[in-house]
Structures are given as C-alpha cells and as structure tokens.
Amino acid sequence: MKIKNIFTYCFISSLFLFSLICIWKILVTLQGIELTNFNFNKIFIFGIILCAINLLIGKKLNLNIKITILALLFSIFDYFISINLPIWYSIGIFLISLFFFNNIKNYDRNFLSKNHSSQKLFFNFLTLFGITLFSFVILFPFYMMLVTSFKTQALLLLNPLDFSINFTKGLPELFKSYFIVFKDYNFGRYMLTSTIVSLGTVIITLIFAIPAAYAVARLNFFGKNFLSTSILIIYLFPAIVLVIPLYTIFSQLGLRNSIQGLLIVYTATTLPVAIYMLQGYFKSIPKELEEAGIIDGQNWLGIIFKIILPLSLPAISSVALYVFMIAWNEFLFSLMFLDRPNTFTLSRAIQFLNVGAETPRQYLMAGSVVVTLPILIIFVYFEKYLVSGLTAGSVKG
Amino acid sequence: MASIKIDKVNKYFGSTHVIKDVSLDIKSESFTVLVGPSGCGKSTILRMIAGLEEINSGTISIDDKVVNDLPPKERNIAMVFQSYALYPHMTVFDNMAFGLKIEKKSKEEIEQRVMEAAKILQIEEYLERKPKQLSGGQRQRVAIGRAITRKPKVFLFDEPLSNLDAALRVQMRVELAKLHDQLNATMIYVTHDQTEAMTLANDIVVLDQGIVSQKGSPMNLYNKPDNLFVGGFIGSPKMNFIDSKILSKTSKSSEVDIMGTGKLSVPKISENIKEGDNIKIGIRPEHLILNANTDSLWESKVFVVEKLGSGTYLYLEKEGDPLVVQTDGDTNIKVGDTVKIGFDPFRCHLFDNKGISFKNS
Structure with a gap:
C-alpha cells in the first residue's frame, strides 16, 4: 500500500462527499431553513476518517452492511453537529452518504497497493463529480419548472422557492395550471401548429436530403467535391444575420404569419446537416450491394427505395429526430415571423405569455413543461438511434 | 448457354490505360478463369462483361449479340461478389427471390426456383434466416444461389472464395466444380489464386498489366508457358x-x-x-x-x-x-x-x- 495512494484516496473521496453535502445544504437553505453553522471543516475531517475506516474494513464485511453502517455513522455525526433541523434533512444526508459509500465500497488495501490506482481513483471521481454537478445544473431548473407548474398563485407568492409538491388536494387541483393553459390559453392549438411545422419540416427535409445525400455520396458530377465540402457553409452565418433580410422578403411575399414561411426557413436551416449526416452513412453502405441490385435488374429508384433506404433506417430516423427537435425548439424565426396568435408555435406562445406580464407564473411553467415533455420523451426513446446515426455519419463522413 | 466474344476492348480510368486491346473467345458452357496479380485488370474485364463498367472501345458480345450498350439486366448474366453483397435486411429466401420478383415472375415460379437452387446448394434450412445469422460459407452459398435462381446464360464470379478460410475455400472449390457440371452454364471466374485457377478451369486466361499474357488449358499453361510471367505465375512454389x-x-x-x-x-x-x-x-x-x-x-x-x-x-x-x-x-x-x-x-x-x-x- 502506498502512502501517496492512501492520501489521494482519502482526500479526493472526502472532497467528493463534501461537495455532495454542499449541494444538499444549498437546496436546504433555499427551502427556508436557516443553517447557523455549515461545519465544513468538521464534515471534511470526519469524511476522511470514514474513508479510512472503509479502507480498513475492506471486504471483510458484507459490502451492503458496510455502506449502511458507514452512512448511518455519518448521518448521526451530522445530526449532532447541526442541531434543530427537521428529520427530512437527516434522511437526505443519509441517502447522500449511502450513495457516496456505495461508490467507494470497492476500494480496499489491495486496490491501493497497485501503482496506477491513484490515477484511476482520480479519474473515477472526476467522472462522478462531473455527472453529479452537471445533472444538478440541468435537472434542477427542470424540477423547479415542474414544481412551480403544480402550485397555486397564493402558494407561489408565499414562498416561490418551496420545492415540495402538495399531493393532498388531489390530481385535478395539482394539474389545474395545465387545464387552464390548454383551455384558456389555447395551448392545444399551438401544440398542433408546432407538431405540423415540425413534422412538415422533417418530411420536406427528408424528401430533399435523401436524394441529395445519395448524389453526393455515390454519383459523379461536376463540382461534387466542392458541394460536399461546402454544404455546411450556411452555418457560418448566424441566424440573426439572416433573419432581417428574410423578414423583408417574407413580408413582401406575404409569407409572414404563415406555416409555409416557417417550413421554408426551417427546411433551409436543417437541410445541410441532414445531407451531411446521410451522405456519411450512405458512403458506408458497400457499393457491391447496389451493384448486386443492378445485376438483379433493379433500376435506380428501386435501388434507393428497396436497398439503400431500408439499410439506412437508423441514419434516417436519427436525422428525422434531429430535424424534429430543431424545428420544435426553434424560437428566433418564429418570434420574428409570427405575430398573430392563431399561427403561434409553442415556443413563440410561451414568449407571448411571458411578455404579457399578466400571466401567472405557474401557467408559464406549465406551458414550458408542455413544450419540453414531448421532445424529452422522443429523445429518451430514440436516443440510441440518434447516437448510432451520428457516429455512423461522422466516422465515414 | 452462351458464348462470349471480347474484341479489342480498351478501358481507361482517367488517364490510366487499364485494359489494353484485349480479345478473348469464351466457349459456351466452359469454365474460364481469369487469373493474374492484383491490378492486372481481371476484375475490370469481368465488370465490363457484367455491364457495371463502361467500355471505352472495342466490343463485347454474348451469343453474337453486341452488348456494349445493354444494361446489366438485359445481358442475361448473374454475378457473385467477393463480399457476397447479400441484402442484409432481407431473409435468405428474399435475397434469392429478389431478381425474380423484379422480373415479375409468378409466386409459384419464384418459390419453385428458389427451392430448386436451395436444394442444389443445401441451404434449404436457412431460407428464413437473415444473412448476418449465417457463416461465411453459408453466405457465399446464398450469393451463388441468388445467381442460380435467375437461370442466367453466364455466371460471373469475382473472387468468390477469397473471404473464406483455407479449409472452407477448398470445400467450396469442389462444390463450384460440381455446380458447373450440374448447371452446364458458361462461367467466368476471377481469382488471383493460381490453385483455384488450375483446379477449376477448362481455360485459364493469365492477365498481366491489362494484356492477355497467355490463354489455354491448365496443363498447357503449366507445361508450355509462353513467357516468364506465366511460367512464374502458374505453379506453386514458383518456377x-x-x-x-x-x-x-x-x-x-x-x-x-x-x-x-x-x-x-x-x-x-x-x-x-x-x-x-x-x-x-x-x-x-x-x-x-x-x-x-x-x-x-x-x-x-x-x-x-x-x-x-x-x-x-x-x-x-x-x-x-x-x-x-x-x-x-x-x-x-x-x-x-x-x-x-x-x-x-x-x-x-x-x-x-x-x-x-x-x-x-
């Protein structure tokens, strides 16, 4: 066992526990509980001691029993140094320390006697730390949004940072904001518009992108190299640069306040990336398959529809998903081009409610949840396609 | 079955002259092997016969009919690729029936022809599987089966055995020879392996840098090589x-x-x-x-x-x-x-x- 390894282990793991406790304490303060003393130095030192004990016990004890005992020890210690706190605070501490000791349960003297174990430790904790921190940063606002949408106006005025959800009044009362958002604020209509715009963009983009990507990947024509490398040039121009000229053009053509106008802009912005992703995937399909198709007597259209498309389904679905997300979340163009409420998309509608100032916050948050939820569900479900499609394109692109 | 006549064919890839004035007569029902080191143009000749590669000058005729401008499907040929080129999203049956479906054959006829081919190749039990569930040898059989079902006049093989391991290669070699006897079809076979050429061929065409170095029966090439290249290429170990x-x-x-x-x-x-x-x-x-x-x-x-x-x-x-x-x-x-x-x-x-x-x- 190396001194350096033990030192690194104790220090890093105690630091990690410390940062977890800090996050918890911040949340607790937001709940209106006044912490008179944070006891940071005591927690840090006790953390080091517990980590050392964990090391000493090693695998002599059943691992589950070990982590429970250590977590209990830590919670009791914390309970005694911080007086007069509600029981849910201590339960939180217990769960956090359980999570922490579960992560370090496998480190024993054997592990630390190896040469590279301090580096390994360091990276393990770096990963853990990154995951916890970023999931906190991302999930916490989302949780705030959700909680706020479940509140009443009175409760919000009383304590806007209360994290608890009151289930006692029953579901209809809980989801009241959602009913109002759909009934009084016309969110059903906005949702329909958003769906039409997003699906429309997906369909139009695919109709153009598939033949274009196939041409770039397989056919020889003048300027092919230039075209395939310059596809992404459009992204050199920030949308804000394009939006004002487009505004004047669309005004003159009468495309403002119309779904068609949005479809044109969205397709134009998503098409390059769609072509780029698809052509990379098409290139990875062996040419012999197409030649076999030709020998079998298939024409070009048949080859695309019966061989290329079925084989590219992962790539196509990931492109579709990507385009759908872009179109669903798009805000700048819809803000500029839509000013009549009957053509609003969801993101534009939220902004409209927000600027209106009179709108109670819980309705705004309910609206935000309505915008986020579909994309979240779709993403969680199709995530594996998205990732495989993206990498397939990038490796061979 | 069909005879093939290649007359003074030239092929350029950009400025590279790949096939130089090649003329060949391939007899009906013969098993002709095009052999040579990599880059000698053997695959290109095969692909030109198949119609996958354009011909810059000269003519290729199948049964005395010039096919230069005919698309592959009208040439009545079938080709087996080195990488098998099975359609991964279709079952073995669909792979073999694909060409027939395009020709709009009746369902009964498709089924009958596929079963017939499957029987010859002993792949009847795999018909419902997808290509990825098959081993290399089985895949190659399916690829050959796909060629057989269409009953073409000419079979083209582009190094069909080079992806198989040594033992399987010998086994498939024997089966190919058997298949040629059973089908009595004109077969053209490209390989860089002189053992395959010697064992399978009625006629071997040795190619060297885009020209025909020598053409003849295997024993003729072995006993009377026209030049150093053929002498060194045929026979193992080398002369x-x-x-x-x-x-x-x-x-x-x-x-x-x-x-x-x-x-x-x-x-x-x-x-x-x-x-x-x-x-x-x-x-x-x-x-x-x-x-x-x-x-x-x-x-x-x-x-x-x-x-x-x-x-x-x-x-x-x-x-x-x-x-x-x-x-x-x-x-x-x-x-x-x-x-x-x-x-x-x-x-x-x-x-x-x-x-x-x-x-x-």
Missing part, C-alpha cells in the same frame, strides 16, 4: 529462373551454361540465337533432382527447410532469388547442408532475354 548464356550451338542442340559451374546440352532451341546470347532457364521446384550421381550440375548450400509433411521445400543459395527445390517429406537434409542439384534437360523451359519462350520463336 526457378536461372540466368544463363548460350555456350555453343549445333544444328541439333545448344549448350548452355549453368551457374558458371556446369554445362547442359538442350535440344535445339532457335535459329535466331547466337553464341554468347543471354537466356533464362526456368525449372520448376518439383523437377529439380537432388544428390543424383548422374547429371548433377552444381552444388549449393541449403539455408531454409520447409517441411510440409507431404513434401519438403529446400531454399538454396543462388545469386538473386533463392532456388527452391521440392523433395520428399521425410528427407533428412538440414540447414547448412550442401547438396548436388541436377535436372532433366527436357523438363526445363528456356526464355530469351525479353522473357519470351523459345518454343514460339
């Missing part, structure tokens, strides 16, 4: 080449120098040579005789011994490439031994300084 010189010449025989240490009298080779001309002697490893008391011509030191069981290859020191000798499997010659070597003058091949065999000059 040994010894630089030599004409020492003297009479009307009946010529005397040539062997490694500066011996002399050999060979039957008269040509009118056009003079004393002192440089020539090359080609002698196959299996025709060299070791330690025979008579006619031993020179001595050399062994530096590598390769025991294969059925035979042994000895590598002997020589200027330039080593000399390879094939001898018995249970020989006790060791590395470092000095052996006497000789050969029968009638067994050797003589080439002039341009590498052309004297039998033609």
Whole structure:
C-alpha cells in the first residue's frame, strides 16, 4: 500500500462527499431553513476518517452492511453537529452518504497497493463529480419548472422557492395550471401548429436530403467535391444575420404569419446537416450491394427505395429526430415571423405569455413543461438511434 | 448457354490505360478463369462483361449479340461478389427471390426456383434466416444461389472464395466444380489464386498489366508457358529462373551454361540465337533432382527447410532469388547442408532475354 495512494484516496473521496453535502445544504437553505453553522471543516475531517475506516474494513464485511453502517455513522455525526433541523434533512444526508459509500465500497488495501490506482481513483471521481454537478445544473431548473407548474398563485407568492409538491388536494387541483393553459390559453392549438411545422419540416427535409445525400455520396458530377465540402457553409452565418433580410422578403411575399414561411426557413436551416449526416452513412453502405441490385435488374429508384433506404433506417430516423427537435425548439424565426396568435408555435406562445406580464407564473411553467415533455420523451426513446446515426455519419463522413 | 466474344476492348480510368486491346473467345458452357496479380485488370474485364463498367472501345458480345450498350439486366448474366453483397435486411429466401420478383415472375415460379437452387446448394434450412445469422460459407452459398435462381446464360464470379478460410475455400472449390457440371452454364471466374485457377478451369486466361499474357488449358499453361510471367505465375512454389548464356550451338542442340559451374546440352532451341546470347532457364521446384550421381550440375548450400509433411521445400543459395527445390517429406537434409542439384534437360523451359519462350520463336 502506498502512502501517496492512501492520501489521494482519502482526500479526493472526502472532497467528493463534501461537495455532495454542499449541494444538499444549498437546496436546504433555499427551502427556508436557516443553517447557523455549515461545519465544513468538521464534515471534511470526519469524511476522511470514514474513508479510512472503509479502507480498513475492506471486504471483510458484507459490502451492503458496510455502506449502511458507514452512512448511518455519518448521518448521526451530522445530526449532532447541526442541531434543530427537521428529520427530512437527516434522511437526505443519509441517502447522500449511502450513495457516496456505495461508490467507494470497492476500494480496499489491495486496490491501493497497485501503482496506477491513484490515477484511476482520480479519474473515477472526476467522472462522478462531473455527472453529479452537471445533472444538478440541468435537472434542477427542470424540477423547479415542474414544481412551480403544480402550485397555486397564493402558494407561489408565499414562498416561490418551496420545492415540495402538495399531493393532498388531489390530481385535478395539482394539474389545474395545465387545464387552464390548454383551455384558456389555447395551448392545444399551438401544440398542433408546432407538431405540423415540425413534422412538415422533417418530411420536406427528408424528401430533399435523401436524394441529395445519395448524389453526393455515390454519383459523379461536376463540382461534387466542392458541394460536399461546402454544404455546411450556411452555418457560418448566424441566424440573426439572416433573419432581417428574410423578414423583408417574407413580408413582401406575404409569407409572414404563415406555416409555409416557417417550413421554408426551417427546411433551409436543417437541410445541410441532414445531407451531411446521410451522405456519411450512405458512403458506408458497400457499393457491391447496389451493384448486386443492378445485376438483379433493379433500376435506380428501386435501388434507393428497396436497398439503400431500408439499410439506412437508423441514419434516417436519427436525422428525422434531429430535424424534429430543431424545428420544435426553434424560437428566433418564429418570434420574428409570427405575430398573430392563431399561427403561434409553442415556443413563440410561451414568449407571448411571458411578455404579457399578466400571466401567472405557474401557467408559464406549465406551458414550458408542455413544450419540453414531448421532445424529452422522443429523445429518451430514440436516443440510441440518434447516437448510432451520428457516429455512423461522422466516422465515414 | 452462351458464348462470349471480347474484341479489342480498351478501358481507361482517367488517364490510366487499364485494359489494353484485349480479345478473348469464351466457349459456351466452359469454365474460364481469369487469373493474374492484383491490378492486372481481371476484375475490370469481368465488370465490363457484367455491364457495371463502361467500355471505352472495342466490343463485347454474348451469343453474337453486341452488348456494349445493354444494361446489366438485359445481358442475361448473374454475378457473385467477393463480399457476397447479400441484402442484409432481407431473409435468405428474399435475397434469392429478389431478381425474380423484379422480373415479375409468378409466386409459384419464384418459390419453385428458389427451392430448386436451395436444394442444389443445401441451404434449404436457412431460407428464413437473415444473412448476418449465417457463416461465411453459408453466405457465399446464398450469393451463388441468388445467381442460380435467375437461370442466367453466364455466371460471373469475382473472387468468390477469397473471404473464406483455407479449409472452407477448398470445400467450396469442389462444390463450384460440381455446380458447373450440374448447371452446364458458361462461367467466368476471377481469382488471383493460381490453385483455384488450375483446379477449376477448362481455360485459364493469365492477365498481366491489362494484356492477355497467355490463354489455354491448365496443363498447357503449366507445361508450355509462353513467357516468364506465366511460367512464374502458374505453379506453386514458383518456377526457378536461372540466368544463363548460350555456350555453343549445333544444328541439333545448344549448350548452355549453368551457374558458371556446369554445362547442359538442350535440344535445339532457335535459329535466331547466337553464341554468347543471354537466356533464362526456368525449372520448376518439383523437377529439380537432388544428390543424383548422374547429371548433377552444381552444388549449393541449403539455408531454409520447409517441411510440409507431404513434401519438403529446400531454399538454396543462388545469386538473386533463392532456388527452391521440392523433395520428399521425410528427407533428412538440414540447414547448412550442401547438396548436388541436377535436372532433366527436357523438363526445363528456356526464355530469351525479353522473357519470351523459345518454343514460339
């Protein structure tokens, strides 16, 4: 066992526990509980001691029993140094320390006697730390949004940072904001518009992108190299640069306040990336398959529809998903081009409610949840396609 | 079935001249193997016959009908690819039926033809599987099956066995030979493996840098190579080449120098040579005789011994490439031994300084 390894282990793991406790304490303060003393130095030192004990016990004890005992020890210690706190605070501490000791349960003297174990430790904790921190940063606002949408106006005025959800009044009362958002604020209509715009963009983009990507990947024509490398040039121009000229053009053509106008802009912005992703995937399909198709007597259209498309389904679905997300979340163009409420998309509608100032916050948050939820569900479900499609394109692109 | 005539065909890839004025006659129902090192243009010729590659000049005709401008499907050919090129999203049955479905054959006929092909290739039990659930050999069978179902006039094989392991390759080779007998079809087969060429072919076409080096039956190519390239390419291990010189010449025989240490009298080779001309002697490893008391011509030191069981290859020191000798499997010659070597003058091949065999000059 190396001194350096033990030192690194104790220090890093105690630091990690410390940062977890800090996050918890911040949340607790937001709940209106006044912490008179944070006891940071005591927690840090006790953390080091517990980590050392964990090391000493090693695998002599059943691992589950070990982590429970250590977590209990830590919670009791914390309970005694911080007086007069509600029981849910201590339960939180217990769960956090359980999570922490579960992560370090496998480190024993054997592990630390190896040469590279301090580096390994360091990276393990770096990963853990990154995951916890970023999931906190991302999930916490989302949780705030959700909680706020479940509140009443009175409760919000009383304590806007209360994290608890009151289930006692029953579901209809809980989801009241959602009913109002759909009934009084016309969110059903906005949702329909958003769906039409997003699906429309997906369909139009695919109709153009598939033949274009196939041409770039397989056919020889003048300027092919230039075209395939310059596809992404459009992204050199920030949308804000394009939006004002487009505004004047669309005004003159009468495309403002119309779904068609949005479809044109969205397709134009998503098409390059769609072509780029698809052509990379098409290139990875062996040419012999197409030649076999030709020998079998298939024409070009048949080859695309019966061989290329079925084989590219992962790539196509990931492109579709990507385009759908872009179109669903798009805000700048819809803000500029839509000013009549009957053509609003969801993101534009939220902004409209927000600027209106009179709108109670819980309705705004309910609206935000309505915008986020579909994309979240779709993403969680199709995530594996998205990732495989993206990498397939990038490796061979 | 169909005969194929290739007449003065040229092909350029950009400025590279890949196929140079190639003319070939492929007989109906024959098994012709195009063989040569990589980059010699053998696959290109096959793809031109298939219609996957355009022809820059010259004509290709199938059954006396020029097919230069016909699309592949109207040429009545089927092709088996090196990578199998099975459609991964279709079952074996659908793979084999794909071409027939495009031809809009009736359902019964498709089923009957696929079953027939599956029976010949013994893949009936795999018909419902997807290609990824099959082993390499089974996949290759399906690829061949896909060709058979369409009952083409000509089968084209593009190195179909090179993705298989050695044992399977031998097995599939035998099956291909059997298949040719069963189907009586014209088959053209591309390979870089001279063993496949020797065992399968009625006719071998040896290609070298876009030209036909020699065409003929396997034994003809083995016994009477037209040039150094064919001599070296056909046969394994490779033919040994010894630089030599004409020492003297009479009307009946010529005397040539062997490694500066011996002399050999060979039957008269040509009118056009003079004393002192440089020539090359080609002698196959299996025709060299070791330690025979008579006619031993020179001595050399062994530096590598390769025991294969059925035979042994000895590598002997020589200027330039080593000399390879094939001898018995249970020989006790060791590395470092000095052996006497000789050969029968009638067994050797003589080439002039341009590498052309004297039998033609």
